[in-house]
Amino acid sequence: MIEAKNVSKSFDGFSALDNISCVIPDGCIYGLVGTNGAGKSTLLRLLTGVYRQDSGEVLYDGLQVYENPIVKKDIAYVPDELYFLPGANMNRMARLYSSVHPGFDNDRFIQLAEDLRLDRKKNIATFSKGMKRQAAIILALACKPKYMFFDETFDGLDPVMRNIIKAIICQDVEERKAVAVITSHSLRELEDTCDQLALLHRGGLVLESDITKLKTNLFKIQTAFLDEYDRNRFEGTDILHFSKRGSVSNIIVRGDKSDIIEHFNALHPVILDILPLTLEEVFTYEVEALGYDFSAIFEREVE
Amino acid sequence: MFQIDIISRTPVYEQLVRQTEKFILLGILKAGDKLPSVRQLSAELSVNPNTIQKAFTELDRRGIIFSVKGRGNVVSDKALKALEVSRRSEFSEIKDKIKDFALAGISRDELHKYIDEIYDEMGEQK
Incomplete structure (x- = not known):
């Protein structure tokens, strides 16, 4: 189990992360999403003990991670910008990894490279961007880590490869109660893979929740009335977003589905359609409520 | 919208x-x-x-x-x-459903009654 307790980090007076707390249980695939510059990568570097936090604690089953080899031997981290030794092939990298990770499983490394049809003797510098990612993932998985961190790792893979890698990670999580923390912008992807999701914005944790729960308390409603009305008609409901054109409104509401339906039906609308939100829409409306809203760009163009 | x-x-x-x-x-x-x-x-x-x-x-x-x-x-x-014309041409879309009801033993009268109820409900709204 990974626990971050009131973790803060700033760089030259710029507060990158402010008082973040989260718990990542064993056997969990944890999705980390956020706006550009929200602090996702910084959080990963703190969780993996690459950075030292200014305040707060990062604990693995109660042990500090920073400069602690006992904890770090169980961690594999595939960063956003990959590093390979100059001119090295995968075999050379495997030797480096096995010297650092006592659990490095050379058979698994060879098997995975064969499965993904990567040439272990070829200079990695000659690999394509996606193949470099694959190489880094294989090396990380061969360490048989208890804790895996992937920083936008899947965004550069083709759909076939993405599914294969995801399946391998899911197996590890299932068999060894491993933990995977994944940042991505492809919410559609996280939707099927992760069981927990955290949303970061401007260095703060906006929400941390079960994926299924996230998707079941926000709804997209289309409604219309024949008489004149405005947002005030829906007083008593938790509205995140309201837009109206003519007599038709599109509303994003938070709450229990049956309560919402009951509340709206009592107003006798001519139309009432309720749809659950996709994760991408949840993300959009949650950060919009925090001022991350760029709709003005379109209004300016359309007018 | x-x-x-x-x-x-x-x-x-x-x-x-x-x-x-x-x-x-x-x-x-x-x-x-x-x-x-x-x-x-x-x-x-x-x-x-x-x-x-x-x-x-x-x-x-x-x-x-x-x-x-x-x-x-x-x-x-x-x-x-x-729209009236186009909806009329969509009658066949409920054919399978009606057949399904009939096979399940729902009587003609029962279905008629249900349809009447819906029309009445809509009449009240208008």
């Missing part, structure tokens, strides 16, 4: 057509009312303008809207008539 369900298997243009028709049937859009422009809808819904144009072209073909140079797309005064 429009609500797109991106998970749905119904194509986006079809959803737009269906919703426009529904707005007209319910009196939310009336003859002579202007529809939002392709540009506006495209920006609002983040949908390819060609998809929106496809929906408008389809509505035009069905005689539900027509485009006026410089004014955009307008609801036709023959829209309701056109």
Whole structure:
């Protein structure tokens, strides 16, 4: 189990992360999403003990991670910008990894490279961007880590490869109660893979929740009335977003589905359609409520 | 105004057509009312303008809207008539369902009664 307790980090007076707390249980695939510059990568570097936090604690089953080899031997981290030794092939990298990770499983490394049809003797510098990612993932998985961190790792893979890698990670999580923390912008992807999701914005944790729960308390409603009305008609409901054109409104509401339906039906609308939100829409409306809203760009163009 | 369900298997243009028709049937859009422009809808819904144009072209073909140079797309005064005709041609869509009810032992009278109830309910609203 990974626990971050009131973790803060700033760089030259710029507060990158402010008082973040989260718990990542064993056997969990944890999705980390956020706006550009929200602090996702910084959080990963703190969780993996690459950075030292200014305040707060990062604990693995109660042990500090920073400069602690006992904890770090169980961690594999595939960063956003990959590093390979100059001119090295995968075999050379495997030797480096096995010297650092006592659990490095050379058979698994060879098997995975064969499965993904990567040439272990070829200079990695000659690999394509996606193949470099694959190489880094294989090396990380061969360490048989208890804790895996992937920083936008899947965004550069083709759909076939993405599914294969995801399946391998899911197996590890299932068999060894491993933990995977994944940042991505492809919410559609996280939707099927992760069981927990955290949303970061401007260095703060906006929400941390079960994926299924996230998707079941926000709804997209289309409604219309024949008489004149405005947002005030829906007083008593938790509205995140309201837009109206003519007599038709599109509303994003938070709450229990049956309560919402009951509340709206009592107003006798001519139309009432309720749809659950996709994760991408949840993300959009949650950060919009925090001022991350760029709709003005379109209004300016359309007018 | 429009609500797109991106998970749905119904194509986006079809959803737009269906919703426009529904707005007209319910009196939310009336003859002579202007529809939002392709540009506006495209920006609002983040949908390819060609998809929106496809929906408008389809509505035009069905005689539900027509485009006026410089004014955009307008609801036709023959829209309701056109919708009546097109809905009538969709009777067959409930055929399988009715057969299914009949096979399950639901009587003709029972179904008639249910249909009457729905019509009565709608009569009250109007």
